[in-house]
Amino acid sequence: MNELTERQKTLLMLVIRDYIETAQPIGSKALVERYHLDLSPATIRNEMAALTEMGYLRQPHTSAGRVPTEDGYRYFVSQMMHKADLPDTVRHTISHQFYQSRQDVDHWMNLAASVLAHQSQALSLVTAPRVEQARFKHLELISTQGRQVLMVLVMVGGEVSQQILTLAEPVPQERLSQAAARLNQILSNRDVEGVASVSARTDALEQDILTLLQQDMRRIGEQSPGEIYTDGLTNVLAEPEFTDSDDARRALRLFEERSMLQDLLSNTVMKSSVGGVQVLIGGEGTWEELRQCSVVLARYGVPGLATGTLGVLGPMRMAYARTIPTVRFVAGLLSDLVSDTMGGE
Amino acid sequence: MNELTERQKTLLMLVIRDYIETAQPIGSKALVERYHLDLSPATIRNEMAALTEMGYLRQPHTSAGRVPTEDGYRYFVSQMMHKADLPDTVRHTISHQFYQSRQDVDHWMNLAASVLAHQSQALSLVTAPRVEQARFKHLELISTQGRQVLMVLVMVGGEVSQQILTLAEPVPQERLSQAAARLNQILSNRDVEGVASVSARTDALEQDILTLLQQDMRRIGEQSPGEIYTDGLTNVLAEPEFTDSDDARRALRLFEERSMLQDLLSNTVMKSSVGGVQVLIGGEGTWEELRQCSVVLARYGVPGLATGTLGVLGPMRMAYARTIPTVRFVAGLLSDLVSDTMGGE
DNA sequence: AATTAGCACTCTCGCCACGAGAGTGCTAAA
């Protein structure tokens, strides 16, 4: 399959690099001049014809310059993935920002989104780390007013969920505290099934709470994509692909429809994947909305404890050389933070 | 100032209504035909000339139809504000959605954003209700691992804030519970100053926690724009104003830069304001980014307890007749929910 | 005095032709 000569490879790289920069079809002559190649335009033309034949390049119209195809980008990315790395100074700057910031998940997520958007000049998407298997840690019941009770639920990973529930009748704080204390003792460290198996030997109030609690834990464990942190929308809106074509603009529905994003993130079987970073180019056939876009994704966190996803969405003509290492690096950074904060063994 | 004849008024209304629908300059002949007016185009032309003279209309080029000016929209809105109201069926549908939904602020906010975006076909912005004066209600300290401690802080309004803090040395859960219990007793119902004035008679651990607690309460009380819920981005991107002009697209930075939004929301002195709904047209001179846009805003909640803001951002050519009553109605709905949930007499 | 018909004028927009420029493929020579 890999029939590319060395020269064809570098040529392909150059075309793609140029196109990423200029967003304009690249011609043989322009390429020679720009990089002072020791070859004539005619030779380049021949090579380009070969690359076009092989499906890595494409001409928008007869007798226009060449533009990379999806396969072209894929090849480019697969070559790029392992070698590319972020300069040390950038790495330091970024990690410095993280470590000097407040110990606050919310803050970290925002920071990650901001860094990704800035480095890649595209739209960043970050989901908060979510516990894989919700395990009960602590429950708190606080009467707020009348029949309204605030239930605060803490998971082993440190995840907190709060909910206001309305009881059938007013219950004094004392009684609530008793119930909470009892449940805390019984339920400690149990997962969803564990909690479900407790149902015996409780009174009506505790039974009610148990039910809600199960719902909550199931929600946390299963779905709860939670908040999606994002940044750099304006980056991507400035790109010609998005201002011109309706097609690309439609990709921003991902932004609003969490279910799509959910699908996207859970789809772990992807074409180009090295070092934990996955690159989805042009929707890979399945994603109508992403036909003109690329997505660079990575999971982060500690498997079995808590994980999240982060990534960058941009035009197919995206600065992969910068984006991929950034995504990888930030994912690593967040993984460290998760493991530090949530404790692992 | 109000020199408009009755006929001029209705004419202005018609032009604006048409322009809102079609986004195209409105000519005299087209207007007559469309509404079967008992007047000739020539008469309309004269009236239009007068309206143009007065600054309510404008022609993009000599000999093109007329387009409303900002002042035109303002006039339109001021006429529209009081009379317009949402049809009963719509009101019922919306409030039904709210009351049958889970008792969950997060859910309400999303729902509000969704309803606003849908009704107005524009971009909706909703901030969570935030307590005006944070009052301490309850504190919980939970040891997670080693020196990491999870602090859960509950305010009187039901607002919850969590934070992970790292102690100088490991402290057993027992000790933490003691400290929490003590602080809970002392601090009950105090506001920020109240908490600050306690500092005496506590040991090092409690002192540390007190400091963090103050910070947190201050954060909740003062700033904490909190999450901004939003929906309908695609609505607004589909509008011609946003696809064509860079100017309008720049308005979406409001979206990303919370500080701007913050400014916007706190600016309560606005030109057209009736029934709690405020309409900002074309940035009103101060907002560079909004030159091509309009914003319909309202505060909701219970003053002195908890309030939030919600609104809609769209092109100046926005469906005010539908948007304004919707904003007003949803604001009222959320106010009721806040007052129900957070108590208050 | 208000309304309208008529008319000349203006400006946009779509269409088409045209030439410049950039790029291509192919063939033949180096």
Place this chain on the structure above:
DNA sequence: TTTAGCACTCTCGTGGCGAGAGTGCTAATT
């Protein structure tokens, strides 16, 4: 294998042209 040369293609910007829509003004009408 590379390159020079050449004929060819296609886009794009420009300018001319006519249709269409709209305007303002004046004079006639009600």
